[in-house]
Amino acid sequence: MIDIRSLTKSYGFVDVVKDLCFTAPAGAVTGFLGPNGAGKTTTLRCLLGLASPSGGRALIDGRAYRDLDSPRRVVGAMLESTGFHPARTGRDHLRVVARAARLDVSRIDLMLDVAGLTGAMHRPVGRYSLGMRQRLGLATALLGDPAVVVLDEPANGLDPAGVTWVRRLLRVCADEGRTVLVSSHVLAEVAQVVDRVVIIRDGALVTETNVGDLSAARVMVRVDRLAVFVEALRARCVEFELLDGDVISVSIADPAEVGRLAAEAGVVVIELGRRNAGASLEAMFLAATGGAR
Amino acid sequence: MNGLVAAEWLKLRTTRLLLGMVPAAVVLSFAAVAGVVLSADGVGELESAELVRRLLSVTGTGAILMLVVGILIAAGEYRHGTASDTFLTTPRRDLVVTAKLIVGSAVGLAAGVLSSVLCVGLALVLYATRDASFPDR
Numbered sequence: 001m002i003d004i005r006s007l008t009k010s011y012g013f014v015d016v017v018k019d020l021c022f023t024a025p026a027g028a029v030t031g032f033l034g035p036n037g038a039g040k041t042t043t044l045r046c047l048l049g050l051a052s053p054s055g056g057r058a059l060i061d062g063r064a065y066r067d068l069d070s071p072r073r074v075v076g077a078m079l080e081s082t083g084f085h086p087a088r089t090g091r092d093h094l095r096v097v098a099r100a101a102r103l104d105v106s107r108i109d110l111m112l113d114v115a116g117l118t119g120a121m122h123r124p125v126g127r128y129s130l131g132m133r134q135r136l137g138l139a140t141a142l143l144g145d146p147a148v149v150v151l152d153e154p155a156n157g158l159d160p161a162g163v164t165w166v167r168r169l170l171r172v173c174a175d176e177g178r179t180v181l182v183s184s185h186v187l188a189e190v191a192q193v194v195d196r197v198v199i200i201r202d203g204a205l206v207t208e209t210n211v212g213d214l215s216a217a218r219v220m221v222r223v224d225r226l227a228v229f230v231e232a233l234r235a236r237c238v239e240f241e242l243l244d245g246d247v248i249s250v251s252i253a254d255p256a257e258v259g260r261l262a263a264e265a266g267v268v269v270i271e272l273g274r275r276n277a278g279a280s281l282e283a284m285f286l287a288a289t290g291g292a293r
Numbered sequence: 294m295n296g297l298v299a300a301e302w303l304k305l306r307t308t309r310l311l312l313g314m315v316p317a318a319v320v321l322s323f324a325a326v327a328g329v330v331l332s333a334d335g336v337g338e339l340e341s342a343e344l345v346r347r348l349l350s351v352t353g354t355g356a357i358l359m360l361v362v363g364i365l366i367a368a369g370e371y372r373h374g375t376a377s378d379t380f381l382t383t384p385r386r387d388l389v390v391t392a393k394l395i396v397g398s399a400v401g402l403a404a405g406v407l408s409s410v411l412c413v414g415l416a417l418v419l420y421a422t423r424d425a426s427f428p429d430r
Binding site for chain 1 (some may be wrong): 296297299300303304307308342369373374375377378379380381382383384385
């Protein structure tokens with residue numbers, strides 16, 4: 001599990017990350033979202049011991065990255081800035097990592113197979129496509145069979161098939177009980193796979209929530225006589241919220257129940273539906289990243 | 294530490310850096326040696342202790358390229374973006390630098406010895422073609 005505690009990172013007078021707290025539990029995919037420049041990569045660099053926090057701590061299973069005995073076996077990470085020597089073959093790249101970290105060499109071919117690079121493993125990485133490089137990066141991250149997986153924008157530059165492949169890989173990792181933290185500035189890339197979202201903006205936390213909780217108990221409804229229905233809801237002490245276009249967001253989970261309430265109030269239901277998690281996730285992401293800038 | 298040194302050596306072997314630089318260093322030294330031998334006026338000068346000293350001093354000309362190898366061993370990690378991967382594996386950067394120093398020194402030494410031996414061999418051949426021989430002392 002990943003535990004970010006009051007993390008602050010300043011460069012000069014600028015706080016790139018400000019007093020950030022969040023956790024990423026084992027067995028779940030945690031999406032780490034925010035617009036470009038929000039401080040995602042800086043947070044991950046602090047977590048991975050590549051930058052020193054100015055304040056607070058970033059812990060992996062209770063320890064700082066630099067204190068881990070064999071970091072590659074505990075944490076598998078891929079950063080956006082990660083590159084490859086263009087003349088080295090894909091397989092040799094993994095051999096170098098395995099040798100430096102003293103990892104089981106037999107996993108090299110296994111990971112090449114998982115990444116679909118077996119056919120290209122003897123080719124220099126300079127001749128790889130962007131997608132192949134990204135997959136090699138993921139293979140490198142998973143080489144040490146780590147319990148914690150940290151990926152910075154893993155879907156960047158991938159074609160739709162590649163994005164789907166990454167999503168599936170993240171899902172499998174989490175289902176195997178690993179802690180998965182994945183950053184992205186494009187919600188759509190990860191929305192389908194995340195169990196949990198952490199949204200940051202300007203280095204500070206906006207929201208940390210489980211996707212399952214997001215819209216669990218809400219029904220969206222539009223009726224012919226708004227005022228009458230609102231009155232009826234108030235009378236029954238039902239929590240609700242008025243949205244654009246005379247839509248009422250009611251904090252009741254069952255649409256049938258809302259329909260019954262409308263019937264009792266004598267209003268005609270024009271539209272009725274459950275609010276899906278994706279829509280509210282997107283609304284949240286937009287609120288955090290969009291227009292108000 | 295053994296693993297790190299082995300990994301640095303593997304890094305060097307899996308690129309073309311040494312394949313290009315070691316022969317280039319030898320060729321550069323050869324050119325310097327040949328220049329000294331060919332510019333000598335006659336057998337008398339060739340067999341003088343002074344010329345042999347000059348000859349031996351230029352056998353190290355190719356070492357400048359080994360200097361470049363040393364720079365690239367470190368700087369290449371940043372140029373190609375492999376540094377973060379290296380530091381993820383080994384968060385203690387002093388260990389990484391030490392491993393690079395060990396491998397770089399060993400490679401430089403080996404290349405230097407190889408180049409020197411080949412240069413002396415070349416000089417012997419060039420002396421023979423001009424009917425000269427190394428002075429005894």
